[in-house]
């Protein structure tokens with residue numbers, strides 16, 4: 001199993017580290033445009049192999065995509081992160097060109113690859129990869145909902161004063177400060193709805209904290225987060241590489257599901273060896289559906305800024 005990660009920055013390197021530590025991939029190739037940077041990150045990570053007990057071979061390359069040839073999975077984390085006060089959507093001007101270029105290079109050398117898109121604004125960048133590569137829709141997956149759901153569970157565990165492992169929950173919709181739809185109605189603590197423990201006001205606070213999860217960290221760190229994003233991407237990579245058939249909210253190209261057409265947005269999906277194997281249509285109540293539709297309108301507006 002060969003995994004290429006384009007963008008050896010904060011998220012790319014974190015993802016490479018988690019993939020290696022989980023020890024399911026034979027090879028991870030890091031690619032970056034900055035001279036020597038991917039090679040340096042790869043060497044540094046390889047020097048943790050005997051300490052962390054993994055056999056994954058990590059190599060780096062400066063813009064030489066022949067090193068990525070015949071990758072099974074590729075992750076796109078190349079592009080600029082936001083600074084405090086910015087929205088993800090403001091990154092489109094620079095990141096669209098980068099993502100277009102990178103996805104074309106990737107498929108030239110790995111025509112059968114499954115691509116996981118991370119660069120922001122992620123839902124729009126995922127749509128752009130569809131338009132650029134023409135790959136089948138099961139082989140292009142946007143990562144946002146897995147991270148947003150992890151943050152939702154963190155906030156729920158904080159409110160419930162319980163360990164995060166007690167909590168289950170999911171965030172669908174667009175990966176943006178206003179577009180996320182945390183499904184509080186369906187969230188549980190060991191099968192008991194969280195609504196049994198928390199007031200409507202407290203749950204509203206959990207939702208709002210979840211939606212601005214990325215912005216909160218960006219303000220604290222001066223740039224956007226990387227540990228949880230890297231872990232979330234590695235979980236998707238593992239689900240595909242190990243044919244786990246696990247369900248994650250992922251940004252998928254919708255063709256009528258949830259009454260939405262021709263955009264990529266976060267919906268529950270089953271991931272396995274064929275990439276995004278199935279979109280799961282859960283029954284949303286009227287309020288949730290209205291939020292999903294509003295979120296889709298936001299993604300559409302950002303997509304309209306793309307030039308093909």
Ligand SMILES: NC(=O)c1ccc[n+]([C@@H]2O[C@H](COP(=O)([O-])OP(=O)(O)OC[C@H]3O[C@@H](n4cnc5c(N)ncnc54)[C@H](O)[C@@H]3O)[C@@H](O)[C@H]2O)c1
Nearest residue numbers: 007009010011032033078079080081118119120122143229
């Ligand atoms: N979808 C999500 O949930 C999520 C989570 C975190 C970050 N992000 C996004 O991921 C992206 C990367 O974030 P980061 O913190 O790792 O940034 P970073 O600046 O640390 O790393 C980005 C890397 O991309 C490289 N790069 C730029 N142009 C390139 C090109 N044409 N080819 C190859 N490499 C190129 C840069 O040299 C840099 O090393 C940002 O757009 C950020 O907003 C998304």
Ligand SMILES: O=C(O)C[C@H](O)C(=O)O
Nearest residue numbers: 082088120214215224225
């Ligand atoms: O917040 C960001 O800009 C990065 C990423 O999308 C995140 O949610 O951490």
